[in-house]
Amino acid sequence: MKSRLIALMALTAGLLVISGPVVAHHGSQGYDLTKRVTLKGVVSQFVWANPHCQIYLDVKDETGKVVNWAVELNNPGNLIRLGWTHTALKTGDQISLEFHPGKEGKPVGICADVFFPDGRKLHSSQGCGLPQEPEL
């Protein structure tokens, strides 16, 4: 029991360390943090760059028209801490993307979780409604 507790504490500490330093600043004022949307589409571009990495996703709307969504992620260094690499996504990948959309109906998003067809998942924490500073 004790060893389980220690393992849980260690895991919790690890999670805190990982999730602690990743907070929003750019752009979060323009997103609706009360909504989550999930879209299936094809990656048209994966940008691995400061200030924030970006996923561009081609998604067919209900009329069959393809809309290119721009979804922002953490910066590269913080994504690495979350288990990403610069090759985590490539053009042509078919994925599901869950995120907070922009407030004004623009095809943009933040706080993205990526779901791959094989069951893998990648999480980002930029703009996930965390406060503007790290907390304990």
Added chain:
Amino acid sequence: MLAAVALVPSPYMTFAQTAQPSSPPKDQTTKPLPFDPHDLSGIWVRGKVPKGNAPLSGDRPPMTPWGLAKFNAVRGSFTYSRAPGIAPPIAPENEWNDPMLQCEPAGYPRVMLQIFAPLMRFIQTPREVVEFFEWGHTYRDIWTDGRKPLVDPEPTYYGYSVGRWDGDNFVVDSNGFNDRTWTDPLGSPHSDQMTLHEVFHRVDHDHLELVITLTDPKTYTRPWVSDKMDFNWAPKSPRSENEEFREDFCIYSDQTSFFKKVDPVGASDAPVKNKVQ
């Protein structure tokens, strides 16, 4: 998420282990690793919270009229609830004027306080200690050959630093800063009269402590002593896919492209247009 935990390098696991009070796993030795307190070589990652986007401490000295005028021009994007009032209210995004959003250098000491940046790497030579910073892929020289601080050095973002050993403390005195940077992500100002007195102390193999005292009579009415910052030794940068530090540049063209393409607040590139000066 479990996979992410497994990827975290050893300093975090060390933190995780030390976070619980007793009974280390049976198969691990508790014998402390040997270390030389006068050898700071290696990569050090900021340990405890606050990890970044914090001021030197919540006890910022009162400002002079000159300092206050500079602070009142700040339109920032961060707050700090531990010391209400230390940061101005978060400004509307189209007013932000943080110099780092224009890819200007963080400078010292802000590079130690930025949320993604609090890690450094020391390399020691007989004449100097070189302190590398991942953010901006930059460094500062800390001269240890007995020289004195310069009387009127050319102003720079990272200052002119001399270091000496006082017992097991590595004491660094710096001057020669320009006044173009914020002291911290909250916008606390400084002038070109700023001097820093820093005390590094390697507690054991895995732990390093730092206290910074900022003195700037043009901006503050008394010296500003930082909270004690603690750092964990790391075999590699936790923010890099490779062994070495990431080439963590701010690229102006990427910055402007990001604000135009992704940012939903009116495709604003205000953060890269507004100047605090």
